[in-house]
Amino acid sequence: MVITVRIILVGYGVVGQSFTSMLLRRRHETVKDYGLNPKVVAIVDRGGAAINAKGLDLEKMLALKRQKGSVSVDNEFGFRGKPPLEVIESVEAEVLVEASSTNVKDGEPGLSHIKTAFKTGKHVVTTNKGPLALAFPTLTELAAYNKVYLRFSGTVGGGTPVLELAKKCLAGDKILAIRGILNGTTNYILTEMAEKHVTFQQALGSAQKLGYAETDPSMDIDGIDPACKVVIMANWIMNKKLTLKDVDVQGIRGVTLEALEKAAKRGNTIKLVGSIDGEARVAPTEVSKHDPLCVSGVLNAVTFVSEFAGEETIIGRGAGGPETASAILRDLLDIRHNLADKMLM
């Protein structure tokens, strides 16, 4: 059974563009192998919106974005300056794909986008950690109340299916604790320091040169980004009701070369570990070099301590446009699957 899912895409940066590229490239398979016919009926970026109830021409949208900076300049379907909330409210669609940028101060504008989608009966797939970190319990309640799905695979582990592994593959087992290296930038910096014996400032500089760290790197190196991921895992996997303020967070600014060398003498190294085990925290932590969690460079790794299957670790790239776009598609397939089940009921 092929189910057509109309999509409003809000946020047309790296992730949003990767998502539409992927849809173009894989349309045939998506329909044939998965019974999902995704139809993007609106795209909203900072310049405004493009809207077509019959489905936008994604090739044209990508070209417009790249050449003119906004899809809203489209002659036929463009609406310059049209605000996202208006689009989410007024355009008929099954799913909002929320890919605007993360803001951990108040979660906006993502938080309002998601709430508005819920109120108008739309399912939400988001790659935006801010709203979840600040209001996970509220958002899941609101989704349940409005009988819609909220999915966010891309928020933890990028393309690596960390959340799905825990929810879908460890069914029947009980997850007792989680430990993870959840931020590629800080892991790159710590790996550089440990292996090349350079200072924190030097390693940060090289991360910035390579594009791994932002000009304002505070979200990463002060541990905010991994703390958001800890919140999401604690709520989704371990049924805890936490928000960002409940996480004890310490970044990597204080990690010295001396500390790394001392750890090395014990066969260990220092990693920025996010953990949920009684309490939720993010802190530089000594990890054995033999621990599967001990990955180097920009990799992410998460270990689930389960009651019966023991410790299981999943490792993969934690970020990147195509990777995160693949997570959006997985979420859409999951929603499609649930919708199909409901139709049968």
Next chain:
Amino acid sequence: MVITVRIILVGYGVVGQSFTSMLLRRRHETVKDYGLNPKVVAIVDRGGAAINAKGLDLEKMLALKRQKGSVSVDNEFGFRGKPPLEVIESVEAEVLVEASSTNVKDGEPGLSHIKTAFKTGKHVVTTNKGPLALAFPTLTELAAYNKVYLRFSGTVGGGTPVLELAKKCLAGDKILAIRGILNGTTNYILTEMAEKHVTFQQALGSAQKLGYAETDPSMDIDGIDPACKVVIMANWIMNKKLTLKDVDVQGIRGVTLEALEKAAKRGNTIKLVGSIDGEARVAPTEVSKHDPLCVSGVLNAVTFVSEFAGEETIIGRGAGGPETASAILRDLLDIRHNLADKMLM
């Protein structure tokens, strides 16, 4: 919705006993959290069978097995010398849990157990690699023909959900290649050789002393066990139609300390890697120590190379009674889920 699933358990060794222990311990959760009411109506071991259409007393069965060596001595429900095929044919049940021991010569007796279950309309959960390694394409066809499910999570990675990760969590992506360390015994031996600079024979001896290696260790060290797992993954995950004879297999008897030392100088080590990438093979392979696949000791690790999400590695314990029992439970939950879907149709 709670669904009662009647189970015939054939094979009552470490895995079978762990499975019944787990059912005892987790009955409440299984019913409440997952809507599965598992009722073991028959257990068959080498001495015969115990059968009770109302459900066997599993505590008593465990005690009988431990104290008397067979459940068939039960006064009320025991049938000494009753052959498994007769039980599978005649006892009414939804699922056969096949946990007899692996035989890669002709797959028996597991192969006949599974085929008989199919013919009498029973779903099968198996932890037995032999039948799958020798006849995967035939068995899946036969299952489809008889409209029953065949599940085998415990055959690869023990409790680690290797197969589920690939099938359920990478939906929408395409797996292009697989590489894995699929055998804990050989990985223990190679780790010992590399780290303690002991010979193959010495490392094998210590593996046998610790109970990791059998008295006849050929299944492991000649690469047969990992080759079986390669066959299962190639068929199930990559839709190839292979059997054991299609895998190019080389074990670890020829790995020397010199070769390990040379590899170490290049920052690498030698692991027994099973891979599917065009062709299917098992061979000692140089792997970078920075590769997430490079786990030590008895751990298993599998890397999936996917088109969009990049490389993803899952690591966990590859064997053990409770771990494999947890895989059986996951398979039962999956079958329960599919049955529930069908009831709605």
